[in-house]
Amino acid sequence: MTPLVALKGISKSFVGVRVLNSVDFDVRPGEVHALLGENGAGKSTLIKIIAGVHAPDAGEIIIGGQPAKFANPGQAVKAGIAIVYQELLLFPELSVAENIFLNHAPRLSWGGLDWAQMRDKSRALLDDLDSHHLDVDAKVGSLSVANRQRVEIAKALSQNARVVVMDEPTASLAEVDVQQLLAIVRRLRSRGVGIVYVSHKLPEIFALADRVSVLRDGNYVATRDIKDVTERSLVAMMVGRSIDQLFPKEEAQIGAPRLELRNVSHGKAVRDISFTLRAGEILGVAGLVGSGRTETALTIFGITPATAGEILIDGRPVQIRSPQQARDLGIAYVPEDRGLQGLVRPQTIAENISLTVLRRLSRAFIVDRGKEVTLARDFIKRLGIRARGPGQAARQLSGGNQQKVVLAKWLAAEPRILIMDEPTRGIDVGAKSEIHALMSKLAQSGLAILMISSELPEVLGMSDRVLVMNGGRIVAEIDRNDATPETVGAAMTLVRDQEAAA
Amino acid sequence: MTASLRSLLLRHETILGVLLILALIALAWQSDRFFTADNLLNQGRLMAEVGLVALAMTFVIVTGGIDLSVGSILGLVAILLGVFWQNMGIPLPIAMVLGILVGGIAGLVNGIIITRFGVPPLIATLATLALYRGLAEGISQARSVRGYPDWFFTLGQGEVLGVPTQLWIFGLLALIAAVILGLSTFGRATYAIGSNAVASRFSGLSVDRTLLLIYMASGLIAGLAAVIFVSRVSTTRSDMGTGLELDVITAVVLGGTSIFGGRGTIIGTLLGLVLMQALKNGLALAGVKGDGTIVVIGAVLIGTILISNIFRKDADG
Numbered sequence: 001m002t003p004l005v006a007l008k009g010i011s012k013s014f015v016g017v018r019v020l021n022s023v024d025f026d027v028r029p030g031e032v033h034a035l036l037g038e039n040g041a042g043k044s045t046l047i048k049i050i051a052g053v054h055a056p057d058a059g060e061i062i063i064g065g066q067p068a069k070f071a072n073p074g075q076a077v078k079a080g081i082a083i084v085y086q087e088l089l090l091f092p093e094l095s096v097a098e099n100i101f102l103n104h105a106p107r108l109s110w111g112g113l114d115w116a117q118m119r120d121k122s123r124a125l126l127d128d129l130d131s132h133h134l135d136v137d138a139k140v141g142s143l144s145v146a147n148r149q150r151v152e153i154a155k156a157l158s159q160n161a162r163v164v165v166m167d168e169p170t171a172s173l174a175e176v177d178v179q180q181l182l183a184i185v186r187r188l189r190s191r192g193v194g195i196v197y198v199s200h201k202l203p204e205i206f207a208l209a210d211r212v213s214v215l216r217d218g219n220y221v222a223t224r225d226i227k228d229v230t231e232r233s234l235v236a237m238m239v240g241r242s243i244d245q246l247f248p249k250e251e252a253q254i255g256a257p258r259l260e261l262r263n264v265s266h267g268k269a270v271r272d273i274s275f276t277l278r279a280g281e282i283l284g285v286a287g288l289v290g291s292g293r294t295e296t297a298l299t300i301f302g303i304t305p306a307t308a309g310e311i312l313i314d315g316r317p318v319q320i321r322s323p324q325q326a327r328d329l330g331i332a333y334v335p336e337d338r339g340l341q342g343l344v345r346p347q348t349i350a351e352n353i354s355l356t357v358l359r360r361l362s363r364a365f366i367v368d369r370g371k372e373v374t375l376a377r378d379f380i381k382r383l384g385i386r387a388r389g390p391g392q393a394a395r396q397l398s399g400g401n402q403q404k405v406v407l408a409k410w411l412a413a414e415p416r417i418l419i420m421d422e423p424t425r426g427i428d429v430g431a432k433s434e435i436h437a438l439m440s441k442l443a444q445s446g447l448a449i450l451m452i453s454s455e456l457p458e459v460l461g462m463s464d465r466v467l468v469m470n471g472g473r474i475v476a477e478i479d480r481n482d483a484t485p486e487t488v489g490a491a492m493t494l495v496r497d498q499e500a501a502a
Numbered sequence: 503m504t505a506s507l508r509s510l511l512l513r514h515e516t517i518l519g520v521l522l523i524l525a526l527i528a529l530a531w532q533s534d535r536f537f538t539a540d541n542l543l544n545q546g547r548l549m550a551e552v553g554l555v556a557l558a559m560t561f562v563i564v565t566g567g568i569d570l571s572v573g574s575i576l577g578l579v580a581i582l583l584g585v586f587w588q589n590m591g592i593p594l595p596i597a598m599v600l601g602i603l604v605g606g607i608a609g610l611v612n613g614i615i616i617t618r619f620g621v622p623p624l625i626a627t628l629a630t631l632a633l634y635r636g637l638a639e640g641i642s643q644a645r646s647v648r649g650y651p652d653w654f655f656t657l658g659q660g661e662v663l664g665v666p667t668q669l670w671i672f673g674l675l676a677l678i679a680a681v682i683l684g685l686s687t688f689g690r691a692t693y694a695i696g697s698n699a700v701a702s703r704f705s706g707l708s709v710d711r712t713l714l715l716i717y718m719a720s721g722l723i724a725g726l727a728a729v730i731f732v733s734r735v736s737t738t739r740s741d742m743g744t745g746l747e748l749d750v751i752t753a754v755v756l757g758g759t760s761i762f763g764g765r766g767t768i769i770g771t772l773l774g775l776v777l778m779q780a781l782k783n784g785l786a787l788a789g790v791k792g793d794g795t796i797v798v799i800g801a802v803l804i805g806t807i808l809i810s811n812i813f814r815k816d817a818d819g
Binding site: 301303322323324326327333335340341342343344345346347351354355356358359362365366367409413 | 681685686687688689690691693694697698700701702703704705706707708764765
């Protein structure tokens with residue numbers, strides 16, 4: 001079968017750094033071709049070459065058997081290639097229909113916009129994606145991430161795309177939405193569209209892909225049929241070494257209660273939360289997006305102070321009204337949104353790490369830069385942060401290394417309670433297992449860890465105990481031995497049904 | 503090592519320094535009265551007020567904010583100084599302190615509006631720009647206050663060791679500001695807030711307290727500038743300091759402080775200030791009319807920022 005798009009021997013360098021080295025890749029009609037690789041492996045660059053954003057230094061692009069050259073993204077769109085980027089590029093103030101037909105809206109004879117046709121066509125496209133509930137007149141800004149993604153896909157189809165490239169489409173979706181997205185992708189495939197699917201999540205790839213290609217450090221590693229690979233062999237291809245265990249949870253001595261919540265509430269998001277977190281324990285918190293997990297963490301951390309109930313640390317009641325107080329009580333919070341809440345991206349690694357301990361690093365209010373750099377160097381070594389040095393800007397690091405900087409910043413404050421919110425979101429497999437190993441080690445050293453995660457395998461793999469939240473409440477507490485995808489998943493959805501019935 | 507040398511050479515401050523030297527040479531060549539000790543010291547005297555306010559404004563803009571009300575605070579404090587002393591009979595030294603404190607309170611009010619009620623700094627201080635100026639005009643009733651005692655003029659017209667008094671004050675405060683912004687924990691918090699206020703809060707920095715202090719300092723220093731201003735011109739009027747904020751912001755931005763926050767230095771602000779004053783004075787001496795001078799300053803501002811951006815992009819690669 002002639003591939004819809006084929007790339008042959010593609011190379012690309014940026015300011016002397018080679019990011020792609022003679023990479024081959026193709027997509028056939030009616031297949032899902034997964035593209036795998038760690039962050040920095042060159043996936044994004046390859047996608048941008050397919051999209052016509054970058055021109056390759058060497059190699060050729062063949063569209064339907066004919067060599068092609070894209071001078072700009074518009075030409076790639078004309079050739080039937082559409083990209084659904086991770087950070088959905090939609091206009092929040094425009095309606096669904098306007099977004100779908102931006103730039104190629106149907107016209108009336110005198111050149112005006114044909115609104116009726118635009119809305120009808122949008123409706124048809126969305127119905128085609130089984131999204132009957134989506135209003136074509138709704139502002140995109142009011143939609144959920146999952147629905148925005150559908151709009152983006154409809155936009156791709158409206159341009160008669162024969163190849164759809166999806167860059168980590170499920171990175172910020174809840175499990176239910178992930179399943180629906182997978183259904184949409186299968187539907188596209190059955191209509192003969194070729195799909196390039198980039199994701200870090202191996203279960204999705206096994207559920208969806210026909211073939212898989214792996215990149216590592218800009219080099220093409222291999223392309224395989226999905227039936228010829230296992231999770232382990234894929235990881236080994238990506239990382240270049242075999243990772244013995246995906247979740248290196250080690251037994252830790254579980255000690256005295258560190259943090260205790262008694263009937264803590266904050267508005268409607270956090271309702272009547274009670275639990276105990278012990279030294280050396282990793283307590284996982286599972287639940288759907290919006291179930292109140294992050295809100296509970298923010299309440300403990302003093303961003304949204306508790307309006308009712310009691311928080312105890314080491315058995316003593318405490319008041320936490322601000323993040324400063326939380327920090328001084330030994331609580332650390334590695335937040336969900338690394339770019340917004342975790343890092344000061346333009347500043348250096350050293351400046352980021354020292355933020356929580358500025359007072360300790362200074363004498364008479366003057367920051368001791370020597371001490372600051374030493375501290376950063378220690379953490380770069382201890383956490384294996386891959387960087388040029390303490391003076392490198394945080395924004396230049398890969399996702400995994402950025403997360404390590406955020407973690408370093410909080411470990412510098414020598415916390416006794418560590419809250420990690422989605423600790424490995426958007427991080428490649430190698431860095432992920434490093435962070436998991438680190439969590440195990442920290443727990444062994446007696447740190448009490450509260451881990452919020454939307455990835456069920458992570459929750460099951462790393463936790464000593466699992467709390468399941470829904471509607472702002474804790475609905476189940478499951479011991480490690482009893483925690484399976486079924487028990488946790490059932491607890492997550494059972495209450496949902498009850499609430500729907502009520 | 504060459505990389506760090508390169509980045510030093512491409513710093514905004516370096517580019518500005520070179521530009522300043524070129525401007526000084528050109529201006530000295532244009533007029534033989536420009537490069538004389540008398541003229542330069544006199545120019546220093548004239549730029550002290552704008553300079554003082556620019557020090558605090560550098561902090562404000564580094565946090566990503568702006569304070570448009572400084573000119574009005576200056577006018578208000580100037581009027582109150584006269585009212586306290588002449589109408590209320592408060593001894594002049596105490597009236598001076600009270601005036602400066604009123605400046606601080608005005609700044610604090612800005613800070614409270616911005617942090618407690620979440621009003622964007624541009625809008626909050628645009629409102630207080632009108633408010634404080636209105637107060638000043640209401641209080642003064644279009645009368646001016648004169649007849650200050652001779653000792654008071656030491657501040658604005660006198661000299662210490664051959665250098666204008668206010669230049670000493672300015673130099674001292676510039677040094678303090680440079681140390682605080684460049685080296686202290688407070689300075690670190692200021693940069694962090696300007697780059698990412700949310701992450702700063704999530705790191706346990708007291709964002710609101712830092713902003714309150716900065717806006718209060720901005721008001722205090724505008725009050726101090728008001729006292730010096732009155733002493734320099736020997737009289738008090740309610741329209742004093744009108745448009746001062748624009749000169750101040752120009753100096754700070756010319757000095758390389760990013761209007762989006764997170765970047766800027768006191769050294770840069772000083773260079774920007776001196777360049778602006780040199781152009782004003784030098785061009786006037788060379789016979790260029792006032793409106794021509796403004797055109798040149800505008801062009802220099804855009805030019806420097808363009809050059810600096812080009813090099814920055816290059817350096818980031």
